[in-house]
Amino acid sequence: MLEQTLEALATEIEEYDLIQSIPGIGPKIAATTLSKIGEVALVACANMLVHWLSAILKS
Numbered sequence: 875m876l877e878q879t880l881e882a883l884a885t886e887i888e889e890y891d892l893i894q895s896i897p898g899i900g901p902k903i904a905a906t907t908l909s910k911i912g913e914v915a916l917v918a919c920a921n922m923l924v925h926w927l928s929a930i931l932k933s
Contacts (some may be wrong), residue, residue, distance in 0.1 A: 877902070880905045881901055881905060883905075884901070884905040884908060885903065887908055889908065890904055890905070892906060893907055893908065896924070896927070899927070901903075903927075907927060911923070911926070
């Protein structure tokens with residue numbers, strides 16, 4: 875139930891599909907990423923997002 879609610883909310887966010895286009899990123903990680911970083915436009919550059927995601931996935 876919670877998983878379905880999160881995915882339903884995330885699909886309303888434009889960047890949800892974009893984040894999932896990164897190899898290895900599925901619906902759960904994409905939704906979690908959006909919840910952690912908030913507004914994607916606030917991330918300075920794509921490299922910063924990739925490095926941040928790498929650190930999160932390794933922990």
